[in-house]
Amino acid sequence: NAGVTQTPKFRVLKTGQSMTLLCAQDMNHEYMYWYRQDPGMGLRLIHYSVGEGTTAKGEVPDGYNVSRLKKQNFLLGLESAAPSQTSVYFCASSRGGNTEAFFGQGTRLTVV
């Protein structure tokens, strides 16, 4: 009964380092989303995918890349981390249309 699982849960990076956040869902959902949450800003959409092999830009895509090679996985990459990317990152999945999105527990990333 996993739902949406994000790894890792915590990470500290040095400026300029790269990393990949993994999101895995076991609900056979077509749609997957990556958000960042910052105080007073709500959740802002970084990138999303409407199916395996597809990706699209959200509200704040700069500095991030994504891939959806398998339906159940959605990867978020930071090629060269910056302190402005310090945030809590949430992944979500849904069946699309007007259905509910299910969220992971979040990844707290600190860039020093």
Next chain:
Amino acid sequence: AQSVTQLDSHVSVSEGTPVLLRCNYSSSYSPSLFWYVQHPNKGLQLLLKYTSAATLVKGINGFEAEFKKSETSFHLTKPSAHMSDAAEYFCVVSEPNRDDKIIFGKGTRLHILP
């Protein structure tokens, strides 16, 4: 592009009194609207959703919201606040079968006074 505006960043109410969290949306199409709740250091949970059926939507824990197209509003209410309602609440809009983005408002933090 669709968007939501949550009119209050913080709301404080006394336990047992009504709760009103305000949300206005912008959409060129028939939107779906949601309210999510996030308790401190927790994930996000769906409270309720509007998907073009009944305009008055009932959710979990006694919350409800009314879709008013003429006012482009989707305000969240609860008749009697409980201490456990203290959390951050997000109004969310999507345009199904358009670009399928799910867009969040900036959130309203609800404080419950004893």
